[in-house]
Amino acid sequence: MNATALLSMLLAAPSSGNQGFDLGKMMAIIIAAIFVNNFVLSRFLGICPFIGVSKQLDSAIGMGAAVVFVMTLATLGSWSVYNMLLVPLNLGYLRTIAFILIIASLVQLVEMILQKFSPSLYRALGIFLPLITTNCAILGVAVLNIDEKYSLGYSLVNAIAAGIGFTLALVLMAGLRQRLELANVPPALRGKPMAFLIAGIMSIAFLGFAGLGS
Amino acid sequence: MIEMLKLGLVLMLVALIAAVALGIVNSSTAPIIAIQQELEKQNAMSEVAASLMPDDSLAFDSLSIHNLENPYASCDELLQVVKVFLPPDTSRIGYVFIAYGKGYSSTLQTMVATRMDGRVAGTIILNQQETPGLGANIVIPSKLIEHLTGMTAEECRLRKDGGTIDAMTGCTITSRAVVNSVRQGLEDMSGAGLFYDDITLDEEHAEGGTE
Amino acid sequence: MSLMKDLTNGIYKENPVFKLALGMCPFLAVTTSVENALGMGAAATFVLIASNFLVSLFRNLIPSKVRIPCYIVIIATFVTLVDMVMHAYLPALHKSLGIFIPLIVVNCIILGRAEGFANRHPVLNSIADGIGMGVGFTMAMVVLATFRELLGNGTWLNMNVLGSAFRNQPLLIAILAPGAFILLSFIMGFFKILETRKGGRQ
Numbered sequence: 001m002n003a004t005a006l007l008s009m010l011l012a013a014p015s016s017g018n019q020g021f022d023l024g025k026m027m028a029i030i031i032a033a034i035f036v037n038n039f040v041l042s043r044f045l046g047i048c049p050f051i052g053v054s055k056q057l058d059s060a061i062g063m064g065a066a067v068v069f070v071m072t073l074a075t076l077g078s079w080s081v082y083n084m085l086l087v088p089l090n091l092g093y094l095r096t097i098a099f100i101l102i103i104a105s106l107v108q109l110v111e112m113i114l115q116k117f118s119p120s121l122y123r124a125l126g127i128f129l130p131l132i133t134t135n136c137a138i139l140g141v142a143v144l145n146i147d148e149k150y151s152l153g154y155s156l157v158n159a160i161a162a163g164i165g166f167t168l169a170l171v172l173m174a175g176l177r178q179r180l181e182l183a184n185v186p187p188a189l190r191g192k193p194m195a196f197l198i199a200g201i202m203s204i205a206f207l208g209f210a211g212l213g214s
Numbered sequence: 215m216i217e218m219l220k221l222g223l224v225l226m227l228v229a230l231i232a233a234v235a236l237g238i239v240n241s242s243t244a245p246i247i248a249i250q251q252e253l254e255k256q257n258a259m260s261e262v263a264a265s266l267m268p269d270d271s272l273a274f275d276s277l278s279i280h281n282l283e284n285p286y287a288s289c290d291e292l293l294q295v296v297k298v299f300l301p302p303d304t305s306r307i308g309y310v311f312i313a314y315g316k317g318y319s320s321t322l323q324t325m326v327a328t329r330m331d332g333r334v335a336g337t338i339i340l341n342q343q344e345t346p347g348l349g350a351n352i353v354i355p356s357k358l359i360e361h362l363t364g365m366t367a368e369e370c371r372l373r374k375d376g377g378t379i380d381a382m383t384g385c386t387i388t389s390r391a392v393v394n395s396v397r398q399g400l401e402d403m404s405g406a407g408l409f410y411d412d413i414t415l416d417e418e419h420a421e422g423g424t425e
Numbered sequence: 426m427s428l429m430k431d432l433t434n435g436i437y438k439e440n441p442v443f444k445l446a447l448g449m450c451p452f453l454a455v456t457t458s459v460e461n462a463l464g465m466g467a468a469a470t471f472v473l474i475a476s477n478f479l480v481s482l483f484r485n486l487i488p489s490k491v492r493i494p495c496y497i498v499i500i501a502t503f504v505t506l507v508d509m510v511m512h513a514y515l516p517a518l519h520k521s522l523g524i525f526i527p528l529i530v531v532n533c534i535i536l537g538r539a540e541g542f543a544n545r546h547p548v549l550n551s552i553a554d555g556i557g558m559g560v561g562f563t564m565a566m567v568v569l570a571t572f573r574e575l576l577g578n579g580t581w582l583n584m585n586v587l588g589s590a591f592r593n594q595p596l597l598i599a600i601l602a603p604g605a606f607i608l609l610s611f612i613m614g615f616f617k618i619l620e621t622r623k624g625g626r627q
Contacts, residue, residue, distance in 0.1 A: 037319065042602045047449035048533055093240045093509065094233060096527045097501040101229070104494055133493075136450045136531040143527050187621070188614040192446055196613065200606030207601065210318065210387065221491045228487075228495050232502040239506055243513040250516055343521070345457070348597060384597065 026157055029150075033161035035209035039137050040169040041202055046137030050170055051195050053128070060174035064167025066128040068160060070107060071138055075159035077102045078142040079152050099142050107133050137166055172202060258340055259310050262327040263298050265336025265363070266308040273301045274310065295403060298327070308335060309408060315395030317342065317388045318349050324359070324392050332400060332409035334362045334370070339392070349388035357382050358389055367400035431550045435557030441534045442565035443616050448534040451525050452566055453605040459582045462570035463563065464518045465525060468511065470559025472503045473535050474552055480543040481551035496539045497530070504529045534562060572608050573599045 039045045046067070053063045078099045086092055111129045114122040132138060141162045145155040176198050185194050263272050274296045297306040313324045320343035327335040337359040344350045351357050361379050362370060371377025372393055374386065381389035403409065441447045448469075455465040479499050480487075487495050508526045511519045519526070529535065538558055543551040574580055577600025579592035587595075598604045 044450050044454035044602070044605070045528075047453060048447075051446065051449070093236060093244075093505060096505050096508070096530055097229070097232060097236070097498060100497050100501050100530050101494070104497055133497075134531050134533050134536060136528050139531050140528060186614075188618045189610065190617075193610040193613040193617065196606045196610035200603045200610065203601075203603040203606055204598070207603065221488055224488055225491050225494055225498075228498050232498050236502060236505050236509075239509055243509040246513040247509075247516075250513065254516070341520070345601060348600065 026154065029154060029158050030161040031209075031212055033158055034165040034168065035206065036212055038165045038169055038206050038209075039140065039162050040166055041199065041206045043140070045140040046135050046166055049128075049131055049135055050166075050173065050199070051192060053131070054170055054173040054177055054195070057171065057174045057178060059128075060170045061167070062124055063128045063131075064163070064170050066125045066132060067135065067137065067166050068163030069125075070103070070110065070129075070132050071141055071159045071163040071166075072156060073106055073110070074099075074103050074138050074142055075145060075155050076152075077106060079145060079155045082146055083152075095143075095146065099139055103138050103142070104133050137162065169202070173198065176202075255340075258325050258338060259296065262325050262336045262338050263308070263310055266298055266327050266329065267300065269300060271301055273299055275299070295408065306330065309403065311399050311403065312340060313392075313395035313399040315391030317344050317352075317391040318385070319344055322352065322388065322391050322395070324396055326362075326396055326399060328400065328403070328409075330410055332366050332404055334365050334396065334400070337362050337396065342388075344385075344388050349382075349385045351382060352385070352388050352392060358392065362393070362396060367397050367404060370397040370400065428550060428553050431546075431553040432557045435554065435559070435561035436564065437561070440561045440565060441537075441558055442562060443613055445534075445537075447537055448532045448562060451528060451532055452562075452569070453602075453609065455522060455525055456566050456570040456573055456605060457600050458574050458578075459567060459570045460518075461521055462566035464515075464522055466559070466563025466566050468507045468522070468526065469529055469532060469535070469562055470556070471507060472500060472529055473538060473559045473562075474555035475503045476500045476535055476539055477543040477551040477555035478548060480539045481546060481548045484544045492544065493536075493540070496536060500535050500539070501530045534558060569605070569608060569612065572612075573604055575599075577601070577604060 033039070037043055040047065040050045049063055049067075054060050081098055081102060082092075082095060086094060086098060107129050111122075114125065114129075141159050145158055148158075150158060173195070177195065180194065180198070189197065259274055260270075260272065263274070266272075295309050295311045298308045298310060299306050308327055308329050310325060310327050313326055315322045315324065321341075322339065322344070323341035324337055325340050326337050329335050338355075339353045339359065342350060342352060344352060352359070358379070358381070369377060370379070370393055372379050372381050372386070372390055374381065375390070375394075377393075379389075379393055435441060439445060442449070442452050451465055451469070455461045476496070476499050480496055504527065507529070508519075511522075511526065538554060542554050546554070571581060574582075575586060576596040577598070579585065579587040579589075579595050585592065596604075599608065
């Protein structure tokens, strides 16, 4: 089977009905997740790493990559468990517990696998992985995908786009904060207050994307 | 190895206790939640259908029409149409349906009552999570949804889209979601032959309902 | 005495939001109205107290290697409980808090207090700490929500405060996402000034 056929089959995988593959809908999901409803700047998910890991550009990129990676895997895991295990068994209410356990064990697993097979990647991403368990953006995307009743394909697209949106906000923020080191900031606003102020201004800019793609 | 097993057992025990506790609570709250949602829907239906005919004894009956899909709903929910009638008489006096429209930050659910000629009689917003103070003002009837009353599918458009309805200030997306989803619903229903133009409506009245 | 200290610790001295900068996501997201802030605060406080209680009760039984997953399961259980009970008895509030109820699970305050306080302190102190942190979190949310609702909608707890003229043309930005970041930044700055003043005098 070639890649295109596989992709369209995956995207057409039904969740509970007939959601066919629709490029327009996919683009709308991507644009919404990256710009319009940016996880950090408009949905307020993943604020802790956003403020905590945005002091250096390098670590921001590392964190962003780790989040995209775990988000995709977590979506794959949580979507499958919810739709193939919890729903058929009528256990939908165990969703939160199941998802958080999936994410926690996934992070652990990824950490162990990376450590064993790719020490260089582990060194690059390693310190960020434990932080990800408590990153609400990961649980957020898993829950949102279920609430929106996306098929597996759309869920994965949404997860990757949301991760890219998170990375975008993080990298922009890190760039700004590196320059800020040289600026003369009023003492009261130094540190976190200034970071939030910048986030506010970035968020105003992202408001301009409202309506795009819909 | 034994150590690992022990740790795994502890974890499993904790998870098991948690699952059992949740199961017990769920079994007692689930019926209440279901009743509440049904009640909420019933109340909304009575409220919106009062615009067709202010009468407490209105009755509803679900119509199952296949092939009526709502493209605005994020899920594959079918357009559910309910017919409204006044009990002793079984001829319908109108319909109630729920329109789903994707707004700024949520899917808006609008419940619409329509007359037999395909005109909107009344609307209420069932469900929305738009920005408070902005899109969330859509629930105030005078802002937008009041103006939908009396409109046909054709007229149901924002001024920006070539119609006559003014969008709420600063909330074009929310307004458009509601207006377009209502129009789509009306069009689908008319496509399914649920409406009568004025002449056939008279005929139906003369026959006293041919359900 | 030490119980009182644990109780008041979270309210000002170690206020989870303004001082420790924990639990930012729900804090920023639900402060669009005072009503939502109070609802979220009540839910989070309940989960905090309950999880602190259980973690402290079983602190000697849970092997330290699997303690974090155990805490997460305990917290997730209580969050789901709150979710169900709220859905059944307070449907309107449940609707407006939406996705943020499941996300109480990853509210770092709760896991942070389980790991940082409850697993090393007796049951009563842990409950006191849970109450203090919960109240501190709620108060911080109410403060920000007050500014956002007043400026962005002209109301406070749905009561019309600033008159209808303001209500028709409010400072919308305050209630939108940027307003949350900017107002929080000013409030944090204000706390910092207070602190430096106090520190200077001593």
